[in-house]
Amino acid sequence: MRRISAVLLVLSLFLPLSGCTLSVYNNYRELERLQVIETVGFDAAEDGGVALSISAGRDASGREPVRASATARSVTEAMQELQDLSRSDELFFSGTGCILIGEAAASETARWLELVARSDSLRLDTPIFAVRSGEAAKLVTEAGGEEGDITQIMQALISFAEKNGPARIYTCAEAARSLVENGAALIGSVREAEDASKEGGLTAELDGYAILGSGGRLMGCIEGEDALGVGLFYGEPGRAALTLESGVTAELAGGSVGLAPVWDEAGNITGLSVEVSVDAIVMEVAPSLDLSAEAARARVEDELAERCGAWIYNILDKSISLGLDFLGLGQRLERGDPDRWHALPEPWPEQLPELELELRSSAKILNVREFSDAPDWGG
Template sequence: MRRALAVMLSLLVFLPVSGCTLSVYNNYRELERLQVIETVGFDAAEDGGVTLSISAGRDASGREPVRASASAQSVTEAMQELQDRSRSDELFFYGTGCILLGEAAAAETARWLELIARSESLRLDTPLFIVRSGEASELVTEAGGEESDITQIMQALMHYAEKSGPARIYTCADAARALIENGAALTGAVRKGEDAPKEGSLTAELDGYAILGGKGRLMGYIDGEDALGVGLYCGEPGRAALTLSEGVTVELAGGSVELVPAWGEDGSITALEARVSVDAIVLEALPGLELGSDEAREAIERELAGRAGGWIYNILSKSVSLGLDFLGLGRRLERGDPERWHAMSSPWSSMLPELEISVTAGAELLNIREFAGAPDWSGTYEQ
């Protein structure tokens, strides 16, 4: 497995130029005959086999989306079976924009990442999502019903996540690199849901992040609002809207997390303080709420800071409790003090589960002055 992961790492180096080798024109394929596969799903089948599911989406001519699945002992065999079913159209996987992995298959995510890295058809820079408590094939072949498809659904979800948070979208390359460097990784997670406007129609919904451990084994999830902490930790919080108890709705506008280690006398790291800073803008407030005073502003900023600090504390605590550095804490600490890091008395992996975590947080409302001295809407005119 170490050798396989090393091969994956070497392939990551050539990722930016990998598209040059599979040009449609270089392979002399007729564009009209290409069926561009936009979403791919992998599920674990019996006896170590695989179920491969594909969705081609709708093309410009309005042709119905192609959705199919095949089970075989290998992905190559499953691809060939699907190709045989497609008659005259040639399945073109290099346009794939999303890969879904069933939860059972996520027990050995490294297997699929290695396959993608070696594939001549799939790309490592493709976003990767794990289907919580479900199979990828169900979403790929059934989501969207007759009017939509999984490709449109996933594109909308990724656009929403990048805009409104959690903003971090992980690719196969991100997961492979993190597993090789840190022994753990994060990837997006979705769950099955019902499309409310279309009663009974299956859809996909964002559902936090999946945590991968050694060999890419699924070890747990980051749930709910804590997923926003991942984006904040990475400096990409998105523009999530939060309603606070003071009757104010704010939108995240930026933030950062600084890690401050506490060093023991033996040269080991014994504790870790996270200093969280978050910026936001006020979108709206309840009628009659006076935001111009320092007291009101401080109360809102204090609540926002506590909420953001809670996200960071929860994800750091999960990293410690699992003993998995899925956030890349070690890499960041090494960059902060490389000399001291390399002189540590024990390996980082043995220190992580014993760390004491503390968080301090601050927040700033960037547009609070706009709400000071609100206009008089009573219509009273004084000459």
């Protein structure tokens, strides 16, 4: 693990110096012979082997996307087998826009991150997702059917997530860096789903985040609405639309999470005081609700605050219960008071599982003036 950590840390630090331009010049081929691999899947095989799956996506001519898989003792060997199958086309991996790892393979995510870090073709800035309760190969080679492909599906999911939440999309570099610095990390998670547009069709759906522990081992997940709390924790909640019991549909417009450590007399951290604040814009209002009334607005804001506060509480509670700092809490607390942090009598990993949480949340409707003087549509 020490060797893996060293490799991932050093190479992740060089991420700003890498990218498509360097990769293209290092891997120059005749353009008409290039087959750009846009999605790659890793699955665990017997005896420590690997099942590598690839999708080239659909080109401008509308040809069927190239999809294939190979099982071998190593990724390099599997790549060579796939290259042999492609005949005259040169497989070009530097254009890969997404990496999927099957759930079994996610038990050793550090292996795949190290492989990407060492590769002269795959890139560290590539988004990475775990396939929950499934294999990457099935999605890579079958999703989308004859009219689509996994590349189109993942591009749409990533675009939707960045705009509407959960807003954070983790790359290989970010996961590697967090594993080295925090001993834990998050990566996106997807699952197999039925394509509603065609009977029996296969597609992928966002499914929150996978939690990685020591060595990149899959330790749990953040699912459902709690996944929106990850973006909110970092001040990037996206524009998720929430339908509230009070009769309002509100769209998130911003937010923040403040952390303050609770210290004991010995200088240990015994708890966290958490302040959650969110801003939202009302999109729809039930006919029976009068938002021009202060009491009605207060009920809406209280409900919104409680709902968003629950996301943050749940993900912090999961971090504490697992003893895994996948949110980078330690780094954040260290920046707040470096001297006191470095004087901790006990290591942070030993204090994390014992923390108690105290959370307060608030919400503000930004466009309340639009409802203070509602127009009289009756004429």
